[in-house]
Amino acid sequence: METYVIMRRNGWRNPESFDVAAFASMSEVERTPDEIAWIRSYLLAEPDGTLGTVCIYEASSPEAVRSHALRAGLPIDEIVKVADTIVVRPDSAAEAA
Amino acid sequence: MSTAARTASPAGHLLEREDALAALHGAYAEARAGTGRLILLGGEAGIGKTAVVRTFNAALESRSRVLEGACDPLFAPRPLAPFADIAAQTNGSLREAVEAAAGAHGVFEAIRDELVSPTVLILEDLHWADEATLDVLRMLGRRIGAIPSVVVGSYREELEKAHPLRVVLGELATVTGVERIHLDPLTAGAVAVLAGGFDVDASELYRTTGGNPLYVREILDSGGAAIPETIRAAVLTRIATLGREAQALVEAVSLAPPQLEGWLLERVCSEVVDRVDECLDAGVLTSTGGSVSFRHEIARMAVEETVSPARRLDVHRKMVDALAAPPSGRPDLARLAHHAEAAMDREAVLRYAPAAAREASAAGAFREAAAQYARALRFAASESPLERAELLEGQADAYYLTDDQLAAIDSLQEAIAFRRQACDEPGDARLLGRLVRHLACRGLLIEAEEAGAQAAAMLESRPKSHELAEVSNAMALICAYRDDADGAFAWGAKAVELATLFDDPATAIDAAITVATVKTFRDGLEASSELEHTLALARRHGRPDLVARALDDLALGAMANDAHEIAARWLEVGLAHCDEHELDLWRLAMLSLRVRSELDQGLWTDAAATAATIIAETRDSPEPGLQARLVLALVRARRGDPDTGPLLVDATAIARAATDPGWGAALACAVAEVAWLERRADDIREATDAAFSEAVDTSSWRTAELGYWRRRHGVVDALPADLQGPWALQLSGDWRSAAATWQAKGRPYETAIALSEADEEPALRQALDLARELGARPLAAIVSRRLRELGVRDVPRGPRPSTRENAAQLTARELEVLALVADGLRNADIAKRLFLSRKTVDHHVSSMLRKLDAKTRGEAVASARRLGMLEDP
Numbered sequence: 001m002e003t004y005v006i007m008r009r010n011g012w013r014n015p016e017s018f019d020v021a022a023f024a025s026m027s028e029v030e031r032t033p034d035e036i037a038w039i040r041s042y043l044l045a046e047p048d049g050t051l052g053t054v055c056i057y058e059a060s061s062p063e064a065v066r067s068h069a070l071r072a073g074l075p076i077d078e079i080v081k082v083a084d085t086i087v088v089r090p091d092s093a094a095e096a097a
Numbered sequence: 098m099s100t101a102a103r104t105a106s107p108a109g110h111l112l113e114r115e116d117a118l119a120a121l122h123g124a125y126a127e128a129r130a131g132t133g134r135l136i137l138l139g140g141e142a143g144i145g146k147t148a149v150v151r152t153f154n155a156a157l158e159s160r161s162r163v164l165e166g167a168c169d170p171l172f173a174p175r176p177l178a179p180f181a182d183i184a185a186q187t188n189g190s191l192r193e194a195v196e197a198a199a200g201a202h203g204v205f206e207a208i209r210d211e212l213v214s215p216t217v218l219i220l221e222d223l224h225w226a227d228e229a230t231l232d233v234l235r236m237l238g239r240r241i242g243a244i245p246s247v248v249v250g251s252y253r254e255e256l257e258k259a260h261p262l263r264v265v266l267g268e269l270a271t272v273t274g275v276e277r278i279h280l281d282p283l284t285a286g287a288v289a290v291l292a293g294g295f296d297v298d299a300s301e302l303y304r305t306t307g308g309n310p311l312y313v314r315e316i317l318d319s320g321g322a323a324i325p326e327t328i329r330a331a332v333l334t335r336i337a338t339l340g341r342e343a344q345a346l347v348e349a350v351s352l353a354p355p356q357l358e359g360w361l362l363e364r365v366c367s368e369v370v371d372r373v374d375e376c377l378d379a380g381v382l383t384s385t386g387g388s389v390s391f392r393h394e395i396a397r398m399a400v401e402e403t404v405s406p407a408r409r410l411d412v413h414r415k416m417v418d419a420l421a422a423p424p425s426g427r428p429d430l431a432r433l434a435h436h437a438e439a440a441m442d443r444e445a446v447l448r449y450a451p452a453a454a455r456e457a458s459a460a461g462a463f464r465e466a467a468a469q470y471a472r473a474l475r476f477a478a479s480e481s482p483l484e485r486a487e488l489l490e491g492q493a494d495a496y497y498l499t500d501d502q503l504a505a506i507d508s509l510q511e512a513i514a515f516r517r518q519a520c521d522e523p524g525d526a527r528l529l530g531r532l533v534r535h536l537a538c539r540g541l542l543i544e545a546e547e548a549g550a551q552a553a554a555m556l557e558s559r560p561k562s563h564e565l566a567e568v569s570n571a572m573a574l575i576c577a578y579r580d581d582a583d584g585a586f587a588w589g590a591k592a593v594e595l596a597t598l599f600d601d602p603a604t605a606i607d608a609a610i611t612v613a614t615v616k617t618f619r620d621g622l623e624a625s626s627e628l629e630h631t632l633a634l635a636r637r638h639g640r641p642d643l644v645a646r647a648l649d650d651l652a653l654g655a656m657a658n659d660a661h662e663i664a665a666r667w668l669e670v671g672l673a674h675c676d677e678h679e680l681d682l683w684r685l686a687m688l689s690l691r692v693r694s695e696l697d698q699g700l701w702t703d704a705a706a707t708a709a710t711i712i713a714e715t716r717d718s719p720e721p722g723l724q725a726r727l728v729l730a731l732v733r734a735r736r737g738d739p740d741t742g743p744l745l746v747d748a749t750a751i752a753r754a755a756t757d758p759g760w761g762a763a764l765a766c767a768v769a770e771v772a773w774l775e776r777r778a779d780d781i782r783e784a785t786d787a788a789f790s791e792a793v794d795t796s797s798w799r800t801a802e803l804g805y806w807r808r809r810h811g812v813v814d815a816l817p818a819d820l821q822g823p824w825a826l827q828l829s830g831d832w833r834s835a836a837a838t839w840q841a842k843g844r845p846y847e848t849a850i851a852l853s854e855a856d857e858e859p860a861l862r863q864a865l866d867l868a869r870e871l872g873a874r875p876l877a878a879i880v881s882r883r884l885r886e887l888g889v890r891d892v893p894r895g896p897r898p899s900t901r902e903n904a905a906q907l908t909a910r911e912l913e914v915l916a917l918v919a920d921g922l923r924n925a926d927i928a929k930r931l932f933l934s935r936k937t938v939d940h941h942v943s944s945m946l947r948k949l950d951a952k953t954r955g956e957a958v959a960s961a962r963r964l965g966m967l968e969d970p
Contacts, residue, residue, distance in 0.1 A: 002740070004739070061709070061740065062733055062736075062738035062739055062740055063702075063705045063706070063709065063738075066702070066736075066738075067702075070702075077874075078737060078874065079737075079738050079739060080739060081739035081740060
């Protein structure tokens with residue numbers, strides 16, 4: 001499995017539609033656990049009022065990322081491979097949650 | 098004392114012992130309810146009896162009282178040893194009874210007193226029990242129903258006939274409340290689970306250990322040693338207890354895997370054959386259907402190592418003599434060959450190994466066949482060149498059929514050298530013909546052509562021969578690979594003529610397929626009726642391999658003529674045919690056509706899936722492997738996805754091992770295109786120079802394509818003047834004609850590439866739409882940039898061309914319709930404007946409304962403005 005960053009800019013009009021998408025994403029990940037794992041996402045407050053995401057996934061290939069997105073109905077702008085992870089401190093949002 | 102065989106899986110769960118544990122827990126529940134049980138847990142040494150007892154024990158935890166005792170493995174065991182252990186865990190009467198040597202009855206009375214409250218009493222290793230302990234066991238068994246406790250006794254099942262435990266087991270067999278549980282060896286699946294995380298071959302581990310958990314664990318713990326020291330010691334200690342004659346018998350059996358049949362036993366070791374029972378009783382050997390063998394392969398190996406060289410030779414010689422004249426049926430050639438080699442009997446090896454090889458080939462066991470030929474060749478140093486050549490030819494066939502083409506090529510080349518040494522020209526030429534096929538298959542085209550030319554030269558000066566038919570057939574194929582139509586026709590015609598003359602329809606059909614395929618390339622799809630005719634011929638002659646080749650070439654011919662749907666239909670028929678006849682290599686060849694066709698049609702998701710299937714294939718077939726990696730790398734690069742690098746590295750290795758200029762050109766084109774899309778600063782001139790000059794020299798159809806990509810990297814070549822096709826048009830700056838040609842060929846991505854070179858807005862917009870529909874992010878970004886450079890305003894800002902419409906997941910066409918709706922156009926007007934049917938526009942509009950969650954056109958436009966998908970008016 002490799003780690004990928006997936007950009008989904010302006011993907012959703014409101015938090016409700018994002019919640020639907022997140023649920024779909026989760027269920028699709030569970031169907032193919034050998035191919036893809038959802039690590040975390042940052043929900044983006046896009047300037048135009050919509051929502052986007054930057055997602056971190058582990059997947060067997062870029063095609064596995066695309067297949068998951070297609071099945072879950074998620075947009076993809078760009079898939080970038082992660083060369084290394086440097087964690088300076090835990091996400092404060094995650095800490096608070 | 099006993100060695101605990103740990104059969105626990107990595108997760109700590111005991112594998113395949115659920116039934117035994119359930120029986121123990123069931124017995125315990127009944128005992129608590131007042132009806133006690135005696136459970137006798139039997140199995141071979143190392144089977145994991147102790148592990149079951151421990152797991153049961155652990156599951157009870159502190160809820161219950163557990164008393165444990167074990168028997169001594171001594172020639173003269175301490176009387177009542179297990180109860181002495183138990184007495185130490187208790188106070189009172191039991192200790193007194195044991196210390197006072199109260200005899201079995203006294204101890205039984207004391208034990209029974211201990212068991213009046215629910216208790217689990219464990220007696221381990223009863224096969225070592227002294228007489229007094231067995232007496233106590235007997236008494237416990239008879240009265241167990243009235244004792245509210247469970248007694249668990251473990252024992253090894255390999256018991257001599259007169260073993261006292263046997264007698265007790267027999268007596269207790271019919272007593273109510275006494276139950277025997279037999280533990281089986283682990284299955285292959287469980288062994289595989291245990292081996293998980295270790296660097297060992299699980300099926301081999303299962304084979305050598307027979308699923309014995311102790312052996313499995315010892316091997317895993319020793320880091321996969323063939324025979325861990327602990328096992329060797331255990332096996333040899335046990336052998337040492339046997340008499341001298343029994344040991345001799347065991348040695349003989351160790352030299353004759355997998356088993357020694359009764360009649361062989363009589364002939365090979367007649368003097369000790371009466372010691373069989375001693376070996377069986379000691380559990381060293383086991384007997385099934387009149388044969389004796391070791392219980393575990395690993396034990397056999399441990400014993401075999403200790404046999405002296407002189408004794409080995411003697412046993413193996415006797416085995417050869419005996420096996421050569423079996424009491425009934427045909428001699429077992431494979432075993433004969435094995436023992437002949439071990440007996441260093443050259444003559445016998447050369448008699449039996451080639452025969453065994455032919456037998457194995459006939460049975461489809463090609464790996465074994467290759468091994469038998471190798472065995473014969475090890476003893477063939479003083480044979481004549483022709484005899485050695487024959488062995489090598491057989492070996493080459495076997496290697497080829499086991500998918501080891503490179504080894505097949507080596508054997509053939511050696512065989513050719515021997516034929517040459519014997520001045521056997523026709524034979525030499527025939528082998529060269531075969532070598533041509535193998536070399537061509539690996540993409541070693543230059544070597545193939547050399548071999549073919551040599552063979553043809555030898556044969557053409559001689560009378561007409563069948564060999565020349567085969568060589569001509571091979572030469573026709575080479576010419577076809579090299580785009581030399583005239584050569585292919587000439588050689589093909591000669592092959593058909595000679596093959597017909599020498600009554601070899603297969604070669605005639607094969608050559609006819611080559612000729613028809615070249616014609617389909619040259620003359621277009623109408624010429625494929627000739628190919629269909631060869632397909633019918635191949636079917637009529639019952640040759641599935643030739644049927645596969647004809648179907649493959651029909652698809653190839655259709656693709657060469659841009660008839661992708663026809664190609665897809667042939668491939669479907671072809672793949673089903675290959676599955677039915679298990680023609681794996683042809684199946685891969687067809688998949689490699691499919692993957693290229695899918696890429697060409699812009700079906701990238703399908704192409705990526707097909708490529709992944711080919712890459713995951715274990716059979717070694719370089720051309721499909723190369724094609725799949727190139728296609729997957731191109732799909733990723735065209736989408737802007739990562740991970741093209743490793744694919745191109747692998748593809749380069751495959752292409753470098755070959756000398757087919759077509760492969761080098763395909764690789765160079767892909768490398769240059771990927772580098773362009775990824776905006777890499779690689780030196781494409783250097784990376785593609787060799788492939789480019791080779792393409793020019795061989796007038797390859799890829800010359801223009803490679804020239805184009807080099808141009809895009811700023812490399813300006815002097816190109817041949819006669820280049821044709823859309824790439825040549827693009828090179829000459831005629832993007833409009835190129836785009837039209839690509840469109841007519843059904844190649845959307847290449848159409849977009851051609852349009853992207855335009856310097857006018859409509860063509861660039863068309864390129865952008867095509868790129869977006871394909872999901873070609875990098876190309877879309879390039880075109881967007883060009884549009885903005887031209888001063889076009891409403892181009893969505895790159896590098897994410899799909900950003901905006903993704904807000905509602907609208908397709909490019911729906912976006913186009915949306916824009917016109919926003920301009921107030923009615924569906925009929927939109928249809929006219931976009932050259933679409935009214936019905937299609939209706940469909941786009943309703944789909945767009947649904948995606949924007951809008952009831953009316955006005956709502957849709959408002960919503961799209963809010964999402965930034967439309968410029969404000």
